[in-house]
Amino acid sequence: MKGLVHEDFLKKADLLRPRLIESVRRPKGIVTIRKDERENVCVEAEEPMDVLKDRTLGKGERICFDFGDHYVGYLTLRISTAGSPPDAPLYMKIRFGENAKEITERAEDYDGWISSSWIQEEYIHVDVFPTDLQLARRYAMRFVEIQVLDTSRKYRIRFDDVSFRAVSAVDMAKVTPLSYGDKLLRRMDRVALKTLEDCMQDVFEDGPKRDRRLWMGDLRLEAIANYETFHHNDLVKRCLYLFAASRLENGAVGACLFTEPTVQVDDTYMYDYALFYVPVLLDYYEASGDMSSARELWEVAYRQLEIGMDALDERFLVKEDNTAFLDWKAGLDKQAGAQGVLIYSLRCGIRLANLLGYDENEMEEWLKLTIQAAKRYLWDPEQKVFISGKEKQVSYASQVWMILADIWDKETNRELLKRIMELDPEMNMVTPYMNHHFVMACIQCEEYDLAMTYMKNYWGEMVRDGADTFWELYNPKNKNESPYGSSIINSYCHAWSCTPTYFLRKYERIWRSIS
Ligand code: RAM
Secondary structure (H helix, E strand, C coil): CCCEECHHHHHHHHHCCCCCEEEEECCCEEEEEEECCCCCEEEEEEECHHHHHHCCECCCCEEEEEEEEEEEEEEEEEEEEEECCCCCCEEEEEEEECCHHHHHCCHHHCCCCCCHHHCCEEEEEECCCCEEEECCCCEEEEEEEEEEEECECCEEEEEEEEEEEEEECCCHHHCCCCCCCCHHHHHHHHHHHHHHHHHECCCECCCCCCCCCEEHHHHHHHHHHHHHCCCCHHHHHHHHHHHHHEECCCCCCCCEEECCCCCEECCCCCHHHHHCHHHHHHHHHHHHCCHHHHHHHHHHHHHHHHHHHHCECCCCCECCCCCCCCCCCCCCCCHHHHHHHHHHHHHHHHHHHHHHCCCCHHHHHHHHHHHHHHHHHHEECCCCEECECCCCECEHHHHHHHHHHCCCCHHHHHHHHHHHHHHCCCECCCCHHHHHHHHHHHHHCCCHHHHHHHHHHHHHHHHHCCCCCCCCCCCCCCCCCCCCCCHHHCCCCCHHHCCHHHHHHHCHHHHHHHC
């Protein structure tokens, strides 16, 4: 194993491994999915499932099952034959779609920069019938399309049973549905909960289709949503220990971790994601009151702040060529946003030190210096916005993170929020992750109406577009947006999109009072 390894932390994380809850799901019906003349995806209900016993398929024919909701797990097909004894193997292609659109896209057309192997499809031979074919790989899906590539002239196949063993560390049936709000709001909460449920597996995954692993930025938002819903605090604890157990050489936490076959930090370091270890630990402590774990992990958190400070230039500014993520918006300059994340994380560090009884003086000093630098070098007094990088770029991300860093008074922050919406710069936000922070900034500025309207427009629009779970990417102005080269590779159940359930539950009193 490469990097820094802490065996004790690994053991602790292992003891917290969740037992997955299983449920068997069967399709609700057989459907046809196609694109109409205007490229809209249409799902046409074809037949109920009971026709299956009379339906046989031969070469070139296909069938698409609709499970009625999104699930994560394992598919089993019971297949028998009709006609003469099967004198040749069955050869078939199985495709899984988290949503209907994926079924209309062709893997052969994908030419993006991340691996096409994420596309959920299999080519399979079956030699002996009848058979219970269990696919070994775990899938994330609502739709399963099977295309018979060949049987022989002498026999056809029949699906006697189609079942899916769904898995998750939690059960959303145990969470009380939202008790207020209109239909859209309740649906948004439900879709968000489903998103979180399907991402909560052996760890908090980013997306069960892709990348199926533990990313710090995703964990942070999943954890706060979990505290309002599933209350599975041990899963957060497990992830905190995992990140602490396998780190990069200098003690930095990696942007993500692989957990199979053994725990291994990825060699990707992201400036903002490493700092987020601090707020994740603070939030965990505040939700659980688990002082001993918070104390044990404090050094790991503090080390992230040290590393964050070491990376600054002599003016105490995040360098222009930093490794922060912030959003998938192409061309986004990360300097100002990353400075905002640093200041935000320092505040979390100070708060946690206070709660745990540790000295916060050094962090107070860092906070002063980084705030001063932000005000002096990143604030444009004429435009009254934060600018970022050589090109002095004005983006949503920079303003949002500086509002969350809370370096101006409330009124100035509020004006800044309004200003950025008026300017509506080309550097907008494309992930629900970045949009989460925008809503958070509205709440911090006590712009509650704005926060609610925004949520309903953004996540609500995804619901109107048919989301069963919230998507990794969503740009209402370009619904096919993908940072990867094609939307076939996008994840359609993505953890960082699950926060409507957090907002709707955490701030319930506010929403009730303004509705
Ligand atoms: C996506 C991952 C994950 C995120 C990274 C930065 O590719 O799926 O959600 O944290 O980007």
